Amino acid sequence: MTRIGRWLPALVALTLPLWLSTYHLHVAIMAGIFGVLALSLNLLLGYTGQLSLGHAAFFGIGAYTSALLTLRLEWSFWPALAAAMALAGAAGWFVGRLSLKLRGAYFVLVTISFAGVISLVSVNWIELTNGPLGLPGVPAPELGPWSLRTKSAYYYLVLAAVALCYAVCRRLVNSRIGRAFVALRENEPLAESVGVEVTHYLVVAAVVSAAMAGLGGSLYAHYTRFVSPEVFLFTYTVTMVIMVVAGGKGTLAGPLVGAVLFTVLPETLRAVASWQWQMLAYGLLLVLLLFFLPRGIVPQISAYIAGRPRSDPGARAPSP
Amino acid sequence: MVRRSIVLVALVLAALVAVTLPAQSQAPIKIGVIEPLSGPVAASGNYIRMGAEIARDWINAKGGVNGRKVDLLIEDNKSDPKEAASAAEKLIVRDKVPAIMGAWGSSMTLAAMPKLEEYGVPMVVETSSAASITKRGNPWIFRISPPSEMEALGLEQYVDRLGVKRVDFLAVNTDWGRGSITAFGDMLKKKGATVGAAEFMEQAATDMNAQITKIKATGGDTLFLTTAVEQITLVMKQAQEQRLGRKIVTTGGSSSPTQLIKQAGAAAEGSYHIVFFMPWFPEAMPDGRLAKAFVDEWAKRGHPFEGLTEGFRGHDGIATIAEAIRVAGKDEAAAVRDALWKVSLMGVNGPIKFEKDGPAGKESGQSKPSIFVVQIRDGKVALPDFLAKK
């Protein structure tokens, strides 16, 4: 990994607001929020091997908590963010404990059912969530005397969040806990037999993953300034899954690459294709991508580069 | 060598001149349109689009606005508020539209509203019914569709003649359905009727038998139904199967009675429908000539007749924006917004003129659309029986 390869993307990311229009900055912010979400899903899917198809529930819980606390109780953004992460994490703990003995398809179904129940609550519990009318006017965050209302300011907030989540994932994955995750994914009976308390680690993964998704939800709520039950739509979960799997699950860069690609792609299609063809093209591109890079972009490209002869001066290391 | 460089310099100069010359007279006026063109309500979104396209073509046939052609930039919000906001941002920043029409569903409209304030671009709301849209203090919103309260007021004069004493509600579980129940419930209670059950159905639900069974048990005389035409069809068929046997009144204007007759058949017989456009008797509309022309043009383009009850909204929205641009004299967002307060035009639904609505100093514009009631009798759409007998 060359030094330039490591610093260039960081430099680019840091100076983005200087040379992007506000629309493109908007796309970048959305990509960042989904980056956080993809990283969170990756913890479960990529490292413990358990698929959570209800991940939008944690995202939505975070969004609603943050929105409600700042709107109704007039909390400041930062404690609301912490509360959002805590509540989402608690939900993750609940789902993790629920699925003590469940793996694979059964775990998936519990997550779907959980998300389904939460979604229905958000629509029907009008006194709390305002139901389908949603919560408009969520305030923008403030940092001391400055309001983080402008796009550039918000972009840096999101960037910081992405960096933080990436760092947390990296620490976690390289620690003993991370190794336990992988053991759980690769061969659970064997892991259990050598004393790894797999269920405990699954719950840990669920809690961290959910809390991180809650962070994403709070960022989303304060950026779009409008939260409605649509945050629990299955398409959000599907999008996250696409980003993780197509980007490369089980890697750290994969979800980020996936998040950027699949946030930029629909917007690009919006610019180049007329509305009749946008979704069709999206689906086709997805199928083609998986066909040629079935293990995901990052793992496939890493493997390709690793396979090239070392003495090739043109070889460029992939960014971390 | 010298000749080549002279040619080169000439070309560059020509290019510079062409680029810097005010191309105003040639460049088209762009109007943004955000509608759900895919997803569960794609039919409605597309009807609005078709109506908008008719308006655009009529305007351009008459020479455009201020001598310039009108161009519609159509975006799909995929029935997702996040996409509605992204579409608004793209239209405003990249395409630099001076005005937008959208976004059909109330939560899509609410999600796009912060962008309007951020950049200062007006939006004409053509379908959304949530009261909060014009009450939130967003001075860039101008709505030509009626909020549920206005709709309920429109029915008030007929309540006695309809003979409504004990009412039950069945509505889709969205802001529209819930808002409708509240608005009509309040209005009916004021008129002395009692409200029995208020049941809901999910937007994608196809089996409403449980709700119908519950409603059957209340012993009421009228059922108020608020949802899209597909679900209305299903409810009517299932109500017939369960022999519900009571008056049905649909609200919201999306009931498309023609489609109901086709798909629900005898199950739709006798039902009443609140609509905002009567394509079956266009001459009865406030501007009969315009309404008839619209119906004819729609048919000429091969669009389905049942889409007219929604498609006219697209026409009226674009016509309103175009008129505002004409009054403003330029296609600049703030000027268009100011002009919207001054416009007074005749749409397919009727007269369009905006009044202040919402908190002082930050009012939104709300027009007072015309509201009609029709009935399905003998397999055809007719004026309601209580009007026919004098």
Added chain:
Amino acid sequence: MDQLLQHLVNGLVLGGTYALLGIGLTLIFGLMNVVNFAHGEFYTLGAYVAFAALGWAGVDFFVAVLAAIAAGAALGWVCEVTLLRPLRGESIDTTMLVMIGVWIVMQNAELLAWGGVAKSIPHPFPTAPLVLGPVAIAPLRLFVLVLAAALIAASWLLIQKTKLGRAMRATFQDRDTAALMGVGIGRIHAATFALGSGLAAAAGALLGPVFLAYPSMGDLASLKAFCVVILGGLGNLPGATLGGLLLGIAEELGAGYISSGYRDAVGFVIIILVLLFRPSGLFARQERIA
């Protein structure tokens, strides 16, 4: 009491339709281990093919249903051979994502081809309901229930009694041994996927006239199908049938007696409870799914 009976009858009919959706998916998901998110799209395809056959070709209703099954099976075969077979060695998530792509493509292609307006599919049954005491049921729904039962029985017979069925069971129990015994693995995979998709299309063709046909009708169908499959145990046909009936009745009673807004929640809560206490489904033999 009258209400309860009507609710039960409603639930039974609804459950029959869920069962029909479930049996196709339990073959694909349960046996082939493919998380087929496009299952609902084959359901939609069946409805639209029936609509086309009845509207344009003007054929008999039963022929239309057969045409729908054939179309679903054919497209399923093509999907398996072109998309799933080359990716056979990849992880389950990759195949799941491919089917998500297929889901998006199919739904938007249908939107493009047919438009978003719902289509009503004509059927030959009288609309007046059959009345038995306090309970009313439409003849069409009764027919759907009967035909669903017949299809389930036929599928069970196919899997249990025919050579093809034996080959299927062998392949999914132990692929290598089955290959050694001369079973054409590729053909079995394609046939299984085709069978499952054909059943989904049948469900669509039958339920289309009961409800309506529109491009997004498959989304909810997919979700309910997955619930039914898990409730009944992966790969368990009778289990899926019973699971479907149970889900239908539970939803109906929940909507009737608890709250219509939370109707779907009843189904979800039941699933969570079932999985807590009997993780491998209500009717499966006890086995740990890793």
